[in-house]
Amino acid sequence: MYISRSILLVFCLFFLVNPIQATEYVGVNQCKDCHQKEYSAWQGSHHDMSMKHVSSDSVLGNFTDFKLMENNQVNRFYRKDNQYWVNIKGPDGKFHDYQIKYTFGYEPLQQYMVEFEDGRVQLIPFAWDSRPKQQGGQRWFNLYPQFTDKHQEFFWTNTGQNWNYMCADCHSTNVSKNFDENTNSYNTTFSEINVACEACHGPASEHINWTKQKSTQDIVDKGFSRDLSKSVKAWALKDNATTMSPTSIKHSQQNFVCAQCHSRHVQISDENHVDKNEFGERYLLSLINSSLYYPDGQVYDENFVYGSFLQSKMNANGVVCSNCHDPHSAKLTLPKETVCLQCHQANNYANKKHHNHPETSAGAQCVNCHMPETTYMQVDNRRDHGWHIPRPDFAKQFNSPDTCLSCHQDKNSEWSDKHVLSWFPNSSIRQDEHFAPVFAAADLNYPGISKELSKIAQTKSYPDIIRASALDRMSNKVDTNSLIAIARAVKSEKSIIRLGAINGAIQLPTVERWRVLSPLLTDEVLAVRAEAASVLAPLWQELNSEQKSKLQIALKDYFSVQEFNKDRGFSHTNVGNIYTHQGNYQNAEKAYRQSIKIDPYFAQAYINLAELFRLQQKNQLSITTLETGFQKIPDNSELAYALGLANIRAKQSSKANTYFAKATDLAPENSHYFYVYGISLEASKPASAYKALLQAYRLSNNPQHLYALCDMQLRNKSSQARQCLIKLADVAPAAAIEQLKKQYKIK
Structure with a gap:
């Protein structure tokens, strides 16, 4: 799993007397003697503490036989023979003792990991709040109280909490997953357990060789292939400008390096994306979609900075991470009150005329208006790096965050919008x-x-x-x-x-x-x-x-990408999809079944396997497959919905309606489920059908859903039909209304 310190010391001594011939990882001990300042800054940083072997130095949590009561059950954290243990509920629903092998992070919370015999390293659901006691910290808490059932992907022993796939690439250096598909096991390795020098600079063996060859002291890259410099060497204030501009931009690779961890992505290979200057050689970056961002680009779910940063004017003007953050300590290079004033002139921005707040108040700080915080993992506040201009009008329209309300929690966006308009009556922002x-x-x-x-x-x-x-x-x-x-x-x-x-x-x-x-x-x-x-x-x-x-x-x-992620059910399902398109049903079935074997709680594998059987007119086998999946994952709305459709095809309308009802219960915000449920209820329960279609429209604001409701009511000669048409006239083209009236002979 890891290289021991004794072996690492042998490596270091070997490197001192023998020049390294190939580009290899050499370890932080080879760096610290010559780079003591950087090493000292790195020690104790988030990168240094990203992952550690369990020891009295690394563990922050209370393991002095502490008992945490939850749901009338006792979770115990204790030490035994200098080891750290927990007694918590396992996948069988019973409480077991698990040895903690690794710590994960340290501030504002620390997580803990268990290593199983098959090489899986899993994050337990309980975390230690490492904040000071006066801030609510110094306590154990359940990080994922909603995931208490083994059928859930994010139950602590399942794939959603698996370090080997989910975390390792960003929390350790030079990771190789080494997943064995035949045994469904890992032999994951890394050069160093945490984020050390070479995680950013790349393997340093050529640099070590460079230090030994005096004749090459003038080589610019000094044995490194990566350019981690700042993209802008000089900034200047142009006439009548209030913000510094770059004199020129020569893009370095620094942001690519930081983005390998500080981004929402799927890893697709072990290729060196930095040297190739292409993020897509190693990762598939998530775009600005509704599951991760609000319509105005503000962060909704965790995006780990990069997706927000790419939206910003900072990125467009050559700003890189180290313009604000020290790359070794990860701390701000200046106090947060002044870091923005490196480029934004203080006499224009650090005054009440701009921020309209008392000079020493929270509202006078740039970050509180332009980098609002979102709390993740219950205690971890992270700032939006899009540097958006506050738009209370957008908050009213799209239900996106109104940064003014972060402080003024007793107000609403109508109030903040009024103030912003009064402060900047001549602003062109809203016209842009x-x-x-x-x-x-x-x-x-x-x-x-x-x-x-x-x-x-x-x-x-x-x-x-x-x-x-x-x-x-x-x-x-x-x-x-x-x-x-x-x-x-x-x-x-x-x-x-x-x-x-x-x-x-x-x-x-x-x-x-x-x-x-x-x-x-x-x-x-x-x-x-x-x-x-x-x-x-x-x-x-x-x-x-x-x-x-x-x-x-x-x-x-495409297959190589799936092979890289063969430890996940989605990769095998993707392979099965390709074989299905090609008409190779035998290989498709093998791939779907392998997906279920590797990841039994991945619903799409059951759905796609059922569809494969349907294509072969094996309808009962299709239903049986979905039922198996739904038994395995009873809280999955997609499987319930698929079972509804399958039973409709089998002319089992009563069963179908039962499953559609379950789908709407499990996903009450899914308008499409309500729409299909409403259509299916028409013959047996028209009044319930109307309610379902109306709910579909309320959730979606989609005129097609309201059109379907009016059409159904007209067809069934409901007394509510005329009222529905009046409502439809406000959102649908006049031609559509006339078509309905003509079809049902309504004047």
Whole structure:
């Protein structure tokens, strides 16, 4: 699992007398003597403490036979023979003793990990709040109280809390997962247990050689291949400007290095993305979508900084992480009150005329208005690195965070909007075009929104990640506007925009999809080739032999990505999908079953296997597969919904309605489930059908749902039909209303 300190010492002594021939990791002990200042700053930092072997020096939590009562059950934290142990509930529902092997982080909380015989390292659900007692800290708490059942993905022994896949790449240095698919086990290794020097600088053996060869002292890179310098060497204040501008920008690789951990992504390979200057060689970056961000780009779920940063003017102007953060201590280079004033002139920004708050108040600090905090993991406050301008009007429209209310918790956005307008009556901010209204409308499936998405995608003044996210939102909006935007985007020099175009092209007709995306099958970036192959694979049966040959080459890259992630159910399901498209049902079934074996709580594997059986007209086997999955994961709404559809096809309407009802109970915010449930209830319970369709409309604001309700009420001659038509007239085209009236002969 790790290299012991004694072995590491032998390595260090060997390196001192023998020049290293290949580029290798040498360890922090080889760095500290010459770089004592940096080493001292790093010691005790978040990077240093990212992961540690358990010891009295690393453990912060109270293991003095402490008992935490929860749900009338006792969880115990204790020591035995200088070891650290917990007695907590296991997957069998019984309490067991587990030895803690590793600590994870240290501030504002510390987590703890158990190592199992199959090499899995799992995070226990309890964490130690390491904040001072006066801040509510120095206590044990359940980090995931909602995940108490072994059927849940994020139960502590399941894949959602697995270090080998979820955490290792970012919390340790030079990680290799080493997953054995045949035994479903890991032999994960790393050079150093924490985030040490070489996690950022790369392997240092060539640097060690450089130090021994005096004749090469003038080599610029000093044995390192990465450029971690600042992208801007000098800043200047232009005439009438209030903010410093870069005299020139020569982009370094620093942000790429930081982003390998400080981003929301899926790892797709072990390739060196830094040396290749392409994030997509190693990671698939999450775009600005509704599951992670608000429509205005503010962070919703954890995005670990990079996705927010790419939206910012800071990124556009060559700012890198070390302009604000010391790269070794990770602390701010200046107090937070002044760090922004490196570029933003104090006489314009650090005064009441700008911030409209008392000089020493929280509201006078830049970060509290432009970098609002979101609390994750119950106690971990993280700032949004998009540096958005406060927009209470957006908060009113889109329910996005209103940073003013972070302090003024007794107020609302009407109040803050009024104040902001009074402070800046001549501001042009609200006249500037912003992507937020378009993204919000697209997320609600407003008709005709593709024109505005297309405009954003093709406007170079928007950040690349916003343009890519506009393309991504075109996936279910197929028309001339989206086709033109996608066709232009695939030719972009920016890989993130090409990736956005691939996502947006998912629903394009066969001919257009192949014509637009096939050139990307030979793209220089792994993520682009693999994603293009994935989106084109469903066309397999319609392609000629030459096209299939070209696609098959790119599919090798796609399969390599799945092979890299073979410890996860989704990878095998993805492979099964490709075989299904190709008509290779035998291999598809093997892949889906392997997915279930590797990850029995991954619902999509059961759903796709059931669909495979349906394609082969094995309908009862299809239902049985879904029932097995639902028994395994009884809180999964997708499986309940799939069972509803399967029973509809089997003409078992009563069973179908039962499963649709379960789906709406499990996912009460899913408008589509209510819509389908309403349609299925029409024959047996029309009044309940109306309620379900009305709820679908309330959740979605989708006029099509209201149209379906009016249509059903008219068809059943309901007394509520005329009132429904009046409501529909406010949101639907007049032609649609007239069509309904004509169909049912209503004047």
